[in-house]
Amino acid sequence: MSKPSLPSGTRDFGAETVRKRNYIFSTIRQVFETYGFQPLETPAMENLDTxxxxxxxxxxKLIFKILNNGLNDPKNADRSRAAFDQVMSGKNDKNLTERALRYDLTIPFARYVAMNYGKLTLPFKRYQIQPVWRADRPQKGRYREFYQCDADVVGSNSLLNEVELTAIYATVFQLLGIAVEIRLNNRKILAALAEHCGGVDKLVDITTxxxxxxxxxxxxxxxxxxxxGxxxxxxxxxxxxxxxxxxxxEKLKQxxxxxxxxxxxxxxxxxLEFVLGYHQPDNGNSLSASIILDFTLARGLNxxxxIIYEIKAKGVQMGSIGGGGRYDDLTGLFGVPNVPGVGISFGVDRIYDVMEELGLFPAGVHMGTQVLFFNLGEMESRRAYTLMQExxxxxxxxxIYPESAxxxxxxxxxxxxxxxxxxxxGSKELEEGNxxxxxxxxxxxxxxxxSALSSFAFE
Structure with a gap:
């Protein structure tokens, strides 16, 4: 039997790691809720055409496709072979695959909004904390299975949404103790650059x-x-x-x-000036120092x-630990046009790596059991169990230790x-009530x- 292993780009998480990750999740969730966002979950897989x-x-190229059921049926051998040939030539074939693992949380969210648009109270503010999958080359800070934490607002054109999302980023990283740069740009400026370089048809080539x-x-x-070209x-x-x-x-002027x-x-x-105007030092906040205009920021997603975001951690060699932006017609891809939206995402796995490298997790955050009751015999363990339940x-x-040892x-x-x-x-303590x-x-x-045990300070 071969030695068991994990698929490349995936990881197991032991108890200590899970507790640290939960600390990050709960911090982000708390801030999302404070800003009026409500939770949503979508399936791990979506239809491929979604x-x-x-x-x-x-x-x-990085979307994980799921093979259809029944491909090993001898009756389907010729059809399966033809489908594989199609896929190998760069085309999709529904005889081979019709579903895929979600690549991010934004497109499934847009699909959800399109399917439920008539039932939603607009503007609709949701957050989502779930894993996503990408067929990327694994390296430090880059995995094939990882969690995202997203917050999005749809149904509003107001730039106050961008102001608040900027504040959410700053608040979360302040609570986690991570010094960051909140980098901002605007795709409209990039579109103007494309126009200056010969036409908007060059936008994708330039931003990519x-x-x-x-x-x-x-x-x-x-x-x-x-x-x-x-x-x-x-x-x-x-x-x-x-x-x-x-x-x-100075950057804006240039x-x-x-x-x-x-x-x-x-x-x-x-x-950009509108968002910056809400985060000036004279407005009584300290966010301005962490907000940096970065006109090289493109966000390759079409x-x-x-406005687009990217978050960089200071003092550590790591890719972006967050990103997002405005996408004013994303639901139009699913037949519900003209629904404005804007959202941000936290890269939890990279945030975890940053906090580990910089030693930012609070002492005791990984602690599980606080009290172990020794097992010193049947009568003793019965009394210990009663006290433990209290x-x-x-x-x-x-x-309680399961065996008398x-x-x-x-x-x-x-x-x-x-x-x-x-x-x-032990027997002595049992007899004396201590x-x-x-x-x-x-x-x-x-x-x-x-009797005093239940009020003891286990700190």
Whole structure:
């Protein structure tokens, strides 16, 4: 029998890791709820035509397709072989696959809104915390199965939504203790850049190439643009655009000078100024220092139409730990046009890696059992069980060692599980109505009455 293993890009999570991840989940969920968002869940798989064509050429390649049932039926052999040939040639075939694992939470959300539009109270604010799957090359911070935490608003054009989503990002990372840069751009400015370079039909080519800037560098971006049919003169314009620098005010001025003659650029600049205006130091908040205009930010997904986000953690080599933006006609892909929307996403797995590397998890967040009752015999364990249930009813996490064993074995069990307290109830304590409480962390112990145990401070 071969040694068991995991699929590449996936991981098991032990108790300590799960508790730390739950700490991140609960922090994000608390902030979402504070801002009036309500929970939603969608299936792990979607119909293939729901997903395909929504993420751009690069994204579509990363969708995990699910084989249809019955492909191993000998009666379907010829049909299956023909379907595989179709897929190998770059085409989809419903005889082979009609479903896929969800690539993100935004497109399934848009599908949900389209299917339930008449029942929703608009604007509809939802959050979703579920795993997604991508057939990407696994590396540090990049997995094939990972969680996303999304918050979206549909049915409103107001830029106050972008203001609040920016504040949500800042609040969550402040609570988690992660210093971040909240990077903003606007797809309308990128559309103006495309128009300046020959037409809006070049937008996808330009944004797809720019989105790789951090990974492959400027020269290779220029090379990719040339391969996509962008002229040398246009590449020089894009190079000038990508060299915009300074503080937020200076960057806006430079973009205004370069693209201000285009209406889309004017609109994009106005929207950015609106969001920045709500997060100035003179408005009594401290978010302004973490908000950075980054005009190299492109977000390769084609459905974004306005302000876009990307979150970078300071002090650690890691890709983005969050991103999102406005997508004013996403539901139009599903037959319900003209429904404005905007949303953000948290990359929980990368956030976890950042917090581990920087040592940001609070002490005790991974603690499970607080109190271990030693098992010293049948009569003793019966009384210990009664006392343990009283503690559990008060919310104290307890367990009793299942067998009557030597002290050394039970002490080792508590040590390996990092249980901070043990309660010893032997024949003497049973007769006297007492019990011994040991604080393993501080190496102290005291004898108290059994009736006082429920009020003991296990801290």
């Amino acid at each position: 997903l395909m064509g929504k993420y751009g050429e690069e994204g579509d 190439a720019i989105d790789k800037l951090d990974k492959i560098g400027l020269e290779k971006v220029n090379q990719e643009l040339a391969e996509r 962008v002229s040398e003169e246009q590449i020089n314009t894009i190079r000038k655009y990508l060299s915009v620098n300074g503080n937020n005010e 973009v205004q000078e370069l693209l201000g003659q285009y209406n889309e650029a004017k609109e994009g600049i106005r929207e 459905y974004y139409t306005g 503690l559990r009813n008060k919310g104290i996490r307890c367990e 030597k002290f050394d074995k039970q002490f080792k069990y508590a040590d390996k599980k990092s249980i901070p307290f043990i309660v010893i109830l 019990c011994v409480v040991k604080d393993l962390g501080r190496s102290i112990q005291e004898t108290i009455t059994q």
